[in-house]
């Protein structure tokens with residue numbers, strides 16, 4: 001556990017060094033942004049849409065008990081922006097892109113492609129980690145903006161089409177209590193999760209041992225570790241970002 | 243052979259190199275010197291640590307103890323960036339090719355050119371074509387590694403290793419699994435390279451014919467050390483039992499791996 005954290009810090013340091021030092025590989029960065037984005041848009045779309053919808057159903061059900069139905073829109077919006085959209089997007093992208101990174105780098109390790117990179121005087125951390133980690137940091141906030149819209153949209157559909165809320169009042173209500181800070185704190189979380197899931201995904205792949213079986217192991221442990229790391233760090237980030 | 247004589251600094255020198263994996267010693271106090279411009283062939287039984295030895299030379303593995311020097315510089319006493327500078331002098335072909343499977347054959351071979359030189363696109367294209375020509379695979383630039391056979395992958399890996407015209411060449415079983423004609427073609431490439439660029443070369447092979455064709459010296463790796471290191475003619479003529487067993491491919495003469503020997 002402690003050893004794993006030490007390794008994480010070492011690779012974080014090498015990734016930061018690799019990001020600031022030339023050569024800057026913008027083509028690789030663009031490829032990774034497209035890959036992570038394209039991989040993840042459909043799952044984030046569906047997850048946040050249905051989560052927004054369920055949020056509306058559940059809060060309506062609960063709030064009706066003390067005649068607070070009018071606040072359903074606010075609660076859905078605040079929960080999505082601050083919490084659900086970043087965390088769920090982070091978990092979904094981990095399942096799609098984080099695991100793919102672990103599998104890709106793991107395969108490169110066991111087939112000696114990483115050795116080949118080193119033999120060609122190329123720092124594998126700079127070459128492989130930097131574009132992936134930057135792509136995670138860039139793409140996740142964009143996905144979260146999409147997720148926010150989907151979540152609010154899902155809530156709106158349920159409230160207006162199923163529960164019979166007044167569309168104008170519901171929309172008013174949604175934005176009435178929102179602050180800029182709700183959006184920003186969610187986006188900062190998203191960027192953090194994006195970097196975290198890419199870095200751990202890459203690290204698990206990079207440190208793969210033991211052939212094809214090892215690649216499978218790396219992929220699953222990457223998903224488990226990142227999911228835990230997201231949920232734990234989410235608490236502390238929320239505390240810091242209020 | 244004075245210490246001040248620059249030409250006496252070997253291209254590669256390993257001193258007392260030991261390496262264990264999970265408690266199992268693979269290299270134990272190995273010494274090796276490869277003078278500039280010479281070609282060494284390393285022979286040894288499968289699993290004895292030949293690939294591990296080669297990976298130590300280029301710093302892919304770090305010895306548990308001992309020194310690895312390239313051009314007189316201890317590669318583990320310098321920074322990672324300086325180590326990368328030293329690695330630019332190498333070209334290495336891997337036992338299984340180790341081609342980047344996210345890239346085409348052409349991109350694989352041009353990788354070191356694009357990364358480490360300022361060659362124009364046209365120059366890179368020509369050099370890639372030239373290297374593929376050398377390994378008798380012309381015109382396959384656009385193919386992906388997964389479309390190639392094992393032997394083809396190995397030859398593309400060889401082409402990638404020589405693309406930058408490196409000073410020091412490391413070939414890990416370049417001809418294993420190739421048909422006799424392609425083996426001969428690859429041997430000719432190595433011989434031609436040696437005549438034109440005079441690189442230092444370390445080649446691992448199981449093929450004695452290849453060994454005698456490309457070597458200035460033939461070495462036998464056994465039990466973690468270089469046991470025999472002779473010019474090809476002397477190696478072939480040697481009556482050392484380990485060499486005789488190896489040259490004749492006789493497992494019964496090789497005490498360690500003679501499980502079939504039933505007589506006490």
Ligand SMILES: Nc1ncnc2c1ncn2[C@@H]1O[C@H](COP(=O)(O)OP(=O)(O)OP(=O)(O)O)[C@@H](O)[C@H]1O
Pocket residue numbers: 263264268286287288289290291292293294295337
């Ligand atoms: N990264 C590693 N981790 C653990 N053990 C290793 C590693 N690399 C090599 N070994 C072990 O070191 C020993 C020597 O391996 P090596 O690949 O150098 O053999 P070789 O002489 O090249 O054999 P071959 O002729 O079959 O290629 C083997 O027992 C192998 O299991």
Ligand SMILES: [Mg+2]
Pocket residue numbers: 292293294337414
């Ligand atoms: Mg080997």
